[in-house]
Amino acid sequence: MIVAEIHKKLTAGHGQVDLQVKLQAEKGSITVIHGPSGAGKTTFLKIIAGLTHANQGLVVIDDQVWLDTANGINLLPQQRKAGFVFQNYALFPNMTVRRHLEYATSDALWITELLKIGGLDGLADRKPDYLSGGQQQRLAILRAMANKPALLLMDEPFSALDAKTKAGLLADLKQLWDKLQTTVIIVSHNLQELAGIATGELYIES
């Protein structure tokens, strides 16, 4: 179960705007967040992960309080351990595909399974510069899953993938999320790509 209620003052081009978002979702659910560009979708994910400050906020995951501004609670990102797929992937240029995963988990069998799910098993010794955009994006997704996070936050995670690759990957990820009971929040401009997979949606207005 996740409860996230946040308020943040955003600096938009013409001054300040208030971002106010409330989300409540069951454990193992898959929520799609959509809304216009600049509305604050990325900011909302970053506040949940502890990467951005909120003016007011309550974030509770599986009964663990990550943020409660009213009571002065604000866990560090490394204490929250949310999986995060960034829009720009945020890969390490000097690490191979395999090292990216080893950085997050020491379970060799699990790494092998992840590489297979992402179709990167033949590319494990490559560094990001030698991967296509879609391969880099898949690595970012695998890395975010590597420590089996209770909460997975994904920011436009499928934007670089063709329809067929995306469908195959999503089917495998869905199985994994069900098995691990991962709670997933996905920012996506394309609601259709998640039809049949998403269990809920949230619209963030600008």
Ligand SMILES: Nc1ncnc2c1ncn2[C@@H]1O[C@H](COP(=O)(O)OP(=O)(O)OP(=O)(O)O)[C@@H](O)[C@H]1O
């Ligand atoms: N730390 C911050 N403090 C205040 N305002 C911010 C901060 N980070 C971003 N903003 C502003 O908040 C607004 C929302 O940005 P954000 O990246 O969250 O939007 P988004 O909905 O994810 O957009 P897109 O769909 O284009 O990626 C922008 O106007 C941005 O300038």
